[in-house]
Amino acid sequence: MPEQLAIDGGKPTREKMLLFGAPYFGDEEIAEVVDTIKSGWVSTGPKTKKFEDEFAAYVGAKYAIALNSCTAGLHLSMVVLGVGPGDEVIVPPLTFGATANVVEHVGAKPVFADIDPTTLCIDPQQIEKAITPRTKVIVPVHYGGMPCAMDEIRAIADAHRLQVVEDAAHAIGAKYKGRTIGTLSPLTNFSFYANKNLSTAEGGMVTTDDAALEEKLRVYHLHGLSRDAWKRYHTKEFSMSEVVVPGYKYNMTDLQASLGLHQLRKQEQFIARREELAAFYDEAFSEFDGVVRTAPRPHDGQSRHVLHLYVLLLDLARLKASRNQFISALLAENIGASMHFWPLHMHPYYREKYGYQPDDFPVARRVGESVLSLPLTPQMSERDAQDVVDAVRKVVEAYGR
Ligand SMILES: Cc1ncc(COP(=O)(O)O)c(C=O)c1O
Incomplete structure (x- = not known):
């Protein structure tokens, strides 16, 4: 029985x-949070900058922009690539809602391409079948931390002149054929939600090697202002910050970055x-x-x-x-x-x-x-x-x- x-x-x-x-936080994270509170600067500031620099170095990307979620990063990725009504974005069906929801947010259409039963990641052959003249972006999701077939996906993207935006919510530290996830595509998005391998309670990071995309991400992630808050308040010379585009409120705080810095080092x-x-x-x-x-x-x-x-x-x-x-x-x-x-x-x-x-x-x-x-x-x-x-x-x- x-x-x-x-x-x-x-x-x-x-x-x-x-x-x-x-999540697994230790004394280092707690001490850093306390230090941040005592410093008097709790929102986006020097610790966020440090976290971005250390994160970029960890994955080997030129730039990393810290955000308040991976969803924010995926959304901004669509925005800075100019995805909009009439466009299609290929995503796997076996993913979290955010991967496709952000495509809806910019008025474009998420088009699903089935997964490969051996990797549980998007199947490159199915991507080929889903491409139409409206396709603009492919979003591979590294399911559970498993790197997708990036060589095949890159070849398809190049052949059809498509962009690749990676959903690496699960994949900090993952490697594809020796290369770290975060360096393989124009834009890669990571999640630091409570249960993720690296947690800042809520948070995200987008990496890129492209200076023009970095510039756009910086502007769009904080109200579309020409300079961010840290730069505005920590200068002896007053200079006005202007709205150059209708941006979003997607910045990470130094409180979150305090957790992230030590989580990253571990x-x-x-x-x-x-x-x-x-x-x-x-x-x-x-x-x-x-x-x-x-x-x-x-x-x-x-x-x-x-x-x-x-x-x-x-x-x-x-x-x-x-x-x-x-x-x-x-x-x-x-x-x-x-x-x-x-x-x-x-x-x-x-x-x-x-x-x-x-x-x-x-x-x-x-x-x-x-x-x-x-x-x-x-x-x-x-x-x-x-x-x-x-x-x-x-x-x-x-x-x-
Ligand atoms: C595959 C995938 N993409 C995106 C996200 C969104 O991440 P966040 O909660 O940081 O916005 C998640 C969250 O669990 C996820 O699992």
């Missing part, structure tokens, strides 16, 4: 909830710990006879998946439960499982506006119905990881056919 699940009244695998994506350590925990999971789940399967990662020795998500795919034909029931059962066991993502073409807004059917993007649909994410954060212990494996085993045994 399988053990009774907590969701059915049994004893949970652990007493305390193991949170999904809990990234390599964090990634190494994520790799250890993922190796533990890999070994454990290899013994589940395919009922649960670990999403693939690159093995070319030159690319690096940064394990923002540790993703399992369920073989639903061998389970009596749906993916949602499976996650509910894990939550009852006090394992903070989550799901990334319900494909965008199946969300009401996109489904109704563009008339999509679930099987228009069959790979995304299949993955979207069977995918789940397990807790994976650098502060987790082996005991925590073992609890996750034990809970998954318990749920598989209870729901197995």
Whole structure:
């Protein structure tokens, strides 16, 4: 007899909830925040500048502009590339709403291109099929920290004279064939939301090597003013700042940058710990006879998946439960499982506006119905990881056919 699940009244695998994506701040972050508060300058200022400089150096980009979210960066990317009504932007369906929503914000049309079942990232062949004379931009999403097939995407973009804007919300520190994500396309956007590998509670960064794009991003990210606040207030000579375009309010604060500076310096350590925990999971789940399967990662020795998500795919034909029931059962066991993502073409807004059917993007649909994410954060212990494996085993045994 399988053990009774907590969701059915049994004893949970652990007493305390193991949170999904809990941020990991240390004394350094706390001291820096206090220092910032005491300095009297809490919004965009010297710490934001320092964070931008260190971030640009970490990824190897010429410029980094700190923002209040990755969504802001994706939106600004559309704005500075002049994307607007009548244009189409190719995005994968297996992503967060923001990737496509920003295309709607500028009045353009997001066009989905299905994902590759082996990488769970956008499939270059499907990009080719989605291109029309209106296509302007391709937005690859490095799903879960897995680098997309950037050589193929770059070749397609060059052949059709398209721009590439990367959604690297999950991918700080990721590498594609030895090159760090953040240096491969004109614009790359990172997220520092609470549960991301680098957290500033809320925040984002856009990187570019293009001086003209950097200039535009700087102006648009803060009201369209000709000079930002730090420069305005820290000069002996008064000079007026003027609105040169109707910009946005997308700047990062020094309070956020205080967290970011130390999170950035710890990234390599964090990634190494994520790799250890993922190796533990890999070994454990290899013994589940395919009922649960670990999403693939690159093995070319030159690319690096940064394990923002540790993703399992369920073989639903061998389970009596749906993916949602499976996650509910894990939550009852006090394992903070989550799901990334319900494909965008199946969300009401996109489904109704563009008339999509679930099987228009069959790979995304299949993955979207069977995918789940397990807790994976650098502060987790082996005991925590073992609890996750034990809970998954318990749920598989209870729901197995
Ligand atoms: C793939 C992807 N893109 C964009 C975003 C938006 O990031 P932010 O919350 O920083 O705006 C997220 C957030 O989770 C995401 O997962």
